[in-house]
Amino acid sequence: MFLAGEVADDPVAAASSPEAQKFSRNSVQAWTAAIEASSTAGSEEIAAAVEASLAQFAPDTGETLDH
Secondary structure (H helix, E strand, O other): OOOOOOOOOOHHHHHOOHHHHHHHHHHHHHHHHHHHHHOOOOHHHHHHHHHHHHHHHOOOOOOOOOO
16 A cells, blocks of 8 residues: 555555554464564563564454464
8 A cells, every 4th residue: 555655545444454454463373473483582572573464454354363
């Protein structure tokens, strides 16, 4: 959307759209894999961060990450 030069009429609605939430969930998944591979955080820290991130950026997906 932004890369195509389009501007949303309602940025909050755009950020809350199913597409944006799916993108956010996939981003959290990718960052989780990178952090796990780097061993810079423990499993409890990662789980808490994933939970908080999904609650903020993908609350309507009702999904959790399997790692």
